[in-house]
Amino acid sequence: MIIFLVSMLVIVVLLLAEIPVAFSFGVGALLFTFATGNNISFLVTHGFNTASGFALLALPLFILGGLIMAEGGISARLLDFVNSFVGRIRGGLGAVTVLTCALFGAISGSSSAAIAAIGQIMIPRMIKEGYPEGHATALVACSSVLALLIPPSIPMIIFSITGGLSVGAAFLSTIIPGILLTLVYCALNFWFLRKDMSIKVEPPLPFVDAARGIAKAGYNAGFALLMPVIILGAIYSGIATPTEAAAIAVIYAIPVSLMIYKGLTIRTLGTVTIRAVVMTGSIMAVLFFLFIMSRAMILEQVPKQLAEVLLGISDNKYLILLVINLLLLLIGMIVDDISGAVLAAIIFLPIVEALGIHPIHFAAVVGVNLGLGNVSPPCAPMLYMAGGVAKLPLNKYIVPTLKLLCLGHLPMVAIVTFIPELSLFLPRLLMGIE
Template identity: 60%
Template sequence: MTAITVAMLLIIIFLLIGMPVAYVFGASALGFVLLTGKSMSYLVPHAFWQLSSFTLLSLPLFIIAGSLMGASGISDRLVRFVNAFVGPVRGGLGAVTIVTCAIFGAIAGSGASAIAAIGSIMIPKMLQNGYPRGYATALVGCSSVLALLIPPSVPMIIFSLTSGISVAAAFLSTIVPGVLIAAIYCVINYVYLRNVKFLQVEEKISFPERTKVIAKATKDASWAILMPIIMLGGIYGGIFTPTEAAAVALAYTLPVGFLVYKGLNLRAAGHAIISGAVSTGSIIAMIFFLFVMSRVMIMEQVPQNLSNFMTGLSDNKIVLLLLINVILIGIGMLVDDVSGSILASIILMPVATNLGVDPIHFAAIVGTNLGLGNITPPCAPLLYMAGSVGKSTFNEYMAPTLRFILLGHLPIVFAVTFIPDLALFLPRLLM
């Protein structure tokens, strides 16, 4: 058995027993070095050099800005804003959950943040209005994936860094898939809830009164909605880079949180900054070891060998793309989205490019597949987090989750894979 085979087996074993991802790749790289006698003095400096990227600086800035905005009370205002439009519709709270997760994704860029911020508000509201607990939990868990697809997306930043493509183009590639998934989820939500008994619907009011409610909710949420508009408008307008946009987001968040929404105080800001710093530190440690392991894989020609193996199985592009999707979903089931984006870039990007897949198109394939993997059992990290927030058992939320996966998310995965224009339309239009 070769050293690289042992290292890959160690990765699988350590992931299955629940070891933290950073330690998984650190231990695997160390095992490879010990077995081959190679020097860490070559692998470690290379990893440090990759961490010095200017693009990577956007990561802590976006994370801390998202933590601060979450602590400022933005999530409740976003919920009221969306509810003002769709509240009177049957199943309106479900649609509010879906759309709010998508908007929150444009602020925090994290599925876990969306579950914590939106799920803690919307699950109790849905329960009060007659929604089944398992359904409410599944809806939040599946909708949280939208935070990974609507920019700015932390996994797309990492994927761009490791694959060498434009961050702005990677952001744009997942917008159309994210919007399509949100739209299909809303349709599924409406159809499913038509036959649910005891479902309470917000009382309809006259058009002038509804207009006043919408105007007030829009005014209250305007500062929150303006933030992603400024960031994305600045990036695609050529005013600043994604890293500079992250700095602008952080600078924007402080006065809005302290002076406008007044949800931030020094204690809350301190907790948010510490939380963001801890999240950043854990991600950077994980990225460092992944870079070490990626160098090992490249030295041992693992991507090239995998590409040769897969093309040896079949020369049919459709079959190979389906196989890549299966591998990506499996990666998403085992590790978080950040780790998965690095693995996809290192291992599968050469295979995809050999098949003639545009790297920006592949970014969208990676984003949609990893999101699906994060809510697909047996591991499903985002789904289990939603179950914890919703205090729901696996048996309660599994059936509605499968409905959203099979009827909503999976068709978009196939569509993005085989209709490249879904991913490439916006990058071509704006870049």
């Protein structure tokens, strides 16, 4: 246990020193492995075999699909469609941003892709229309983590594979929390901006004209809106696995972006593919070292020892869940969502199973916590990415961000944690899990 804690401390120090995540986890994994005397050849083989599994093929495919959608005009069509409903209401562009991030999450499964695709369009647009620049940036950052909750979610795929759970059931567990959080962010956006007279609002259209605008935007966005139906329909109908559905998404996105929306060219497709390869390579390096460390931890019975420590504090499962929530929040602050998903499966899943907590319920708890951590300072990778898109210093958007998190995301963490039926209803209804 002491060696494990020292290894984790080394990882945290390296991350705070801005050493790349893969190298930080690599040093920590090797330190733990050599200090405990485990067979490095066996662990490397295990890490390679796990990282090269068929299920993980979904990772590069969803990354490639998300980047193609961002470049190919699909995200712009989604924005126009949502804008046709609420764009002429005060604060409407903010609601457009939130809803489009949720829709984009239902296609790409990536928070960073949502910021890249939606943030680059909506932050300048909101600022131009009179929105406070800090509010616009905070809204994009907080809404981007809806991609962790609205399936298909890349972190949920990683969490399920690492924990030996059903990917489909884990997807379903976060749908209701994701929809509720989407509605909460929309409501908070309208509330914060209700008295801001500097926001430009176009006059409302007559009903017939508004209906025509919605119909036209829906027609133009038809191929984009069809994507989540195809992806999720293929998975839950049993036609395709999540990995096969990811391949379908890429095969569908390429001709739509090239020939229908024409936002992508053969040249930019090559550039996007290279970006996807680089992003996938960096993630797989992190996962490789995490899989090595997870196997070494299991061999040393670290999860069992951690469970005994936490259960020794109290036998009240809600108190233990509260402690785990705080630890998950810290993990989410320090590392990216994918690394956090692996650590949650390795460290905490055995503990919650020992407490009698349903693992699919815990998948939803992990999803909402990692989302909160990814936009919570000090590290907050998604928050700083949105700030980079807006080209603003942290002090300009930190207060609006904290308002959204404290009034929106934090209560949702508590609701998901302490009301299991919220996350178990759909898996039980559609997949018959116990």
